[in-house]
Structures are given as C-alpha cells and as structure tokens.
Amino acid sequence: MSDADLDFLRQLAERQRSAHAGGNGGGRGARGHRGRRRKKNRRGRKLAPVIAIIFLVAVVGGGGYLGFTMLSGIVHPPDYDGPGTGSVTVQIQDGDSVRQMGQRLQQADVIKSSSAFYKIAKSDPKATSIQPGYYQLKLRMSAKGALALLLSPASRTGRVTFPEGKRAAQVLSILAARTHIPLKNFQRVAQNPKGLGLPSYAHGRLEGFLYPFTYDPAPDATATQVLRAMVTQFKKVAADIDLEGEAQRNHMSPHDVVVIASLVQAESGTSEDMPKISRVIDNRLHNSQLYLHKLQLDSTVMYALGKYGIVASGNDLKSTSPYNTYANPGLPPGAISNPGEDALKAALNPAKGPWTYFVTTDPKRHVTKFTDNFTEFERFRQELQQNLAHG
Incomplete structure (x- = not known):
C-alpha cells in the first residue's frame, strides 16, 4: 500500500474519533443512548478500514482500466480495415515528417489514426522516401x-518532370497532357505572359524561362499558376548563381546569357561539353574574321521552322527567319x-580554348569534337555523315 493510501486511512480514522468525541456529554438520562451510540461507533470503527480498502480497490481498479485502455491504444492504435472507398486528394508538403504525413491522412479521413500510420511507417525504411x-x-x-499508395508512383497526381532543353511548345503540350488543363489555356497565357512574373530581361518572351x-501542380491549378511556378523556379536558380551579377562582370546582358545557354543546351550531348560549346560561341562572336560571326548552328534553323533534329537540310538553310544563324550574324x-x-x-563561364568549330560526330554516343581549323572541321562533318548513314 502506498504512502498516500496510508495517509488516507489515518485521516479517515481521525474523522471517526472526532465524531465519537463530539457525541459525549449530557446528563444521566443520556447514558442509555450514549451506550447504544458507543456500540454503533465501535462497529463504524471496525468497518472503516474495510470501506477504505473497497474505495481504494475501486480507484486503483478504475485507474488500471484507464491505463490499460491507454496502453492498448498505443500498442494497437485504431485503424480502418480494408482498401477504403471513394477518392480523396491529399497533399504531402515538402519537409513533412512521417508523423505529419499521418496527421494529414487522419484529417482527410484516409486513416483512422495517425498513430496507426506511424506504427506501420516507422518499420518500413521506404517511408522516408515519400516525396x-x-x-x-x-x-x-x-x-x-x-502507406502503399503513398509509395506508388501511380498515386501521384499532376507531377511532371521536364528535362533540360525542351522548347516552350513541347512544355505546354506535356503540361496539358499531365494536368488535364486544355492546351489552348496554356497557349493563351504563353502568348500574353504578363502575369507570370518574367524578369525584365526576358523582353516578354517565355522561351528560355520555363x-x-x-x-507538383495542385489539382485545381490554372494554366497561369502552373507556368508562373516554372518562371519562379527559373528566377530562383538565376538568383542562386547570381546570373545578373555574373553577366555584368562578363560584360554581357542577362538576356544574352539565357540565349547562349539555350544554344549550348540544344547543341551539347553532355554537360562536360557545355563550357567548350560556350567558348566556341564566344570566340566566334568576338572574332576579327567577320564571317565567323555567323554561328551557323543547325539548331537555330530547326527552331525557326518548328522542326526537330540535329542536321538542317539545304532547303532549311534558305529560311529567312532571324533565327537562321547561317544567314544572320550574331545571336x-x-x-x-x-x-x-x-x-x-x-554561358557565364566558357572553357578556355581557341576553338571556333565543333561537330557532334557521333550523336548516339554523344561524341563532340572541337577545333579551330576549318579543314579539320570539314573532316569532322564527314565523320558525322558516315555515322548518320550507318544509323
């Protein structure tokens, strides 16, 4: 028995003695009544410990039941049975812990208790990979x-990943297919992108800034909201690399940096080649030989014609578009x-080298060769044609 229980019994006995003492007094005529009261008090004193024990058993027993109930809820937290019904969309936010995920699921009535989810998830290492x-x-x-659905890619809604180098037209088509927002909505916003937060040096052009x-666009997102998120991400990366500051130090405009980067992205087979291609562009733009100022990049010609490929045909080169860098000098x-x-x-940090030409001689293996010699450049072109002929 605990100290608290002993204190309780002592207090109960003290109250019994006080009650007995308060009943004494009066004349001789009260003796018979007092005698009967003494018998009753003796019986009360004998019953007091019994009553106290019964009370303690009730209290301890009730607490035990509550404790057992609480312990059972921890060991076996409430959980629904079966695969569930209907459909509900739940957002898992960046930085959510497993416990926070469980709370979001419980709030959406996906699961009965977050504790049940946590118990299952903490024993599965893959739970920490939920995106x-x-x-x-x-x-x-x-x-x-x-948990199984959260780990299944098929349960993701709207998630779309864009690799580097996609054109704006391709991006809009992919977005329409993945978000179920009509393509015309994206095209309408792209034609009038004022509400997208483009940097001033974009000059109102969306290309290059998606x-x-x-x-992970929300299920009810609009075309404007989706495209704005892509522009916002561009600005975040631009700030991280200090694009504007670096451009100024290199005596370039931020717009030209983005244009050159888009050419580098379109022409390179590997990231390792990018600084070299950037150097070729820079060497040609600043060359004393004016004919080298024409970049002669097939990618720009194909872009103007809305075509895809790495080699422009003779007819393609006749394009009068300002994007035809065979016909027009500069960017x-x-x-x-x-x-x-x-x-x-x-684009901001070209590699050091004298190169003025490059050719992707083996597109399948992403092999690109560089030179500052026109004769060697012609030999590279022949190598490319041979590889293309052999598939």
Missing part, C-alpha cells in the same frame, strides 16, 4: 494500404530552348 506532392487516395482505408524541374533574337543550370553556368 512531396498530391496523392490520390481512398477514404477510410487501412494505414498499411495508405525552368526544367519537377513540378538569334531569343532563346531556342529552356536551359538548365549547367548550361546557364557554361
């Missing part, structure tokens, strides 16, 4: 089933693709 985004789940499903990244008027960080850095 932020929107997930299509079911209502009132088991915690185990909810940053290649993984996006094209705008970007021709949406470059990633490596290409942006290469």
Whole structure:
C-alpha cells in the first residue's frame, strides 16, 4: 500500500474519533443512548478500514482500466480495415515528417489514426522516401494500404518532370497532357505572359524561362499558376548563381546569357561539353574574321521552322527567319530552348580554348569534337555523315 493510501486511512480514522468525541456529554438520562451510540461507533470503527480498502480497490481498479485502455491504444492504435472507398486528394508538403504525413491522412479521413500510420511507417525504411506532392487516395482505408499508395508512383497526381532543353511548345503540350488543363489555356497565357512574373530581361518572351524541374501542380491549378511556378523556379536558380551579377562582370546582358545557354543546351550531348560549346560561341562572336560571326548552328534553323533534329537540310538553310544563324550574324533574337543550370553556368563561364568549330560526330554516343581549323572541321562533318548513314 502506498504512502498516500496510508495517509488516507489515518485521516479517515481521525474523522471517526472526532465524531465519537463530539457525541459525549449530557446528563444521566443520556447514558442509555450514549451506550447504544458507543456500540454503533465501535462497529463504524471496525468497518472503516474495510470501506477504505473497497474505495481504494475501486480507484486503483478504475485507474488500471484507464491505463490499460491507454496502453492498448498505443500498442494497437485504431485503424480502418480494408482498401477504403471513394477518392480523396491529399497533399504531402515538402519537409513533412512521417508523423505529419499521418496527421494529414487522419484529417482527410484516409486513416483512422495517425498513430496507426506511424506504427506501420516507422518499420518500413521506404517511408522516408515519400516525396512531396498530391496523392490520390481512398477514404477510410487501412494505414498499411495508405502507406502503399503513398509509395506508388501511380498515386501521384499532376507531377511532371521536364528535362533540360525542351522548347516552350513541347512544355505546354506535356503540361496539358499531365494536368488535364486544355492546351489552348496554356497557349493563351504563353502568348500574353504578363502575369507570370518574367524578369525584365526576358523582353516578354517565355522561351528560355520555363525552368526544367519537377513540378507538383495542385489539382485545381490554372494554366497561369502552373507556368508562373516554372518562371519562379527559373528566377530562383538565376538568383542562386547570381546570373545578373555574373553577366555584368562578363560584360554581357542577362538576356544574352539565357540565349547562349539555350544554344549550348540544344547543341551539347553532355554537360562536360557545355563550357567548350560556350567558348566556341564566344570566340566566334568576338572574332576579327567577320564571317565567323555567323554561328551557323543547325539548331537555330530547326527552331525557326518548328522542326526537330540535329542536321538542317539545304532547303532549311534558305529560311529567312532571324533565327537562321547561317544567314544572320550574331545571336538569334531569343532563346531556342529552356536551359538548365549547367548550361546557364557554361554561358557565364566558357572553357578556355581557341576553338571556333565543333561537330557532334557521333550523336548516339554523344561524341563532340572541337577545333579551330576549318579543314579539320570539314573532316569532322564527314565523320558525322558516315555515322548518320550507318544509323
């Protein structure tokens, strides 16, 4: 018995003695009544410990029941049975812990308790690999089933990843297919991108500023919101690499940096080649031989014609577009693709070298060769033709 229980019994006995003492007094005529009271008090004193024990058993027993109930809830937390019904979209946010995920699922009535989810998830190492985004789940499903859906790529809704070098037209088509927002909505916003937060040096052009990244648009997102997120990501990366500051130090405009980066992205087979291609562009633009100022890049010609490929035909080269760098000196008027960080850095930091020509001689293996000799350049072109002829 605990000290608290002993204190309780002592206090109960003291109250019994006080009650007995208060009943004494009066004349002789009260003796008979007092005698009967003494018998009753003696019986009360004998029953007091019994009553106290019964009280303690009730208290301790009730507490034990509550304790057992609480312990049972920890060991066996409430959980739904079965695969669930209906459909509900739940957002897992960047930085969510497993416990926070469980709380979001419980709030959406996907699971009965976050504790059940945590118990299941903490024993599965893959739970920590759950990515932020929107997930299509079911209502009132088991915690185990909810975890399985969160780990399944098929449950992701709207997530779209863009590799480097996609053109704006390609980006819009992919977005329309993945978000179920009509393509015409994206095209309408792209034609009038004032609400997208483009940097001033974009000159109102969207090409080059749809940053290649993984996006998780909300199920009810609009075309404007989706494209704004891509522009915002570009500006974040631009700030991280100090694009504007570096451009100024290199005596370049931020716009030209993005244009050069888009050419580098379109022409390179590997990230290792990017600084070299950037150097070729820089060497030609600043060469004393004026004919070298024409970059002669097939990618710009193909862009102007809305075609895809690495080699422009003779008819393609007749294009009168300002993007035809065979016909026009200097940079094209705008970007021709949406470059990633490596290409942006290469545009700001060209490799050191004398090269004025490059040819991707083996497209399948991403082999690009560089030279400052026109004869060697012609030999590289013949090598490319041979590789293309052999498939």
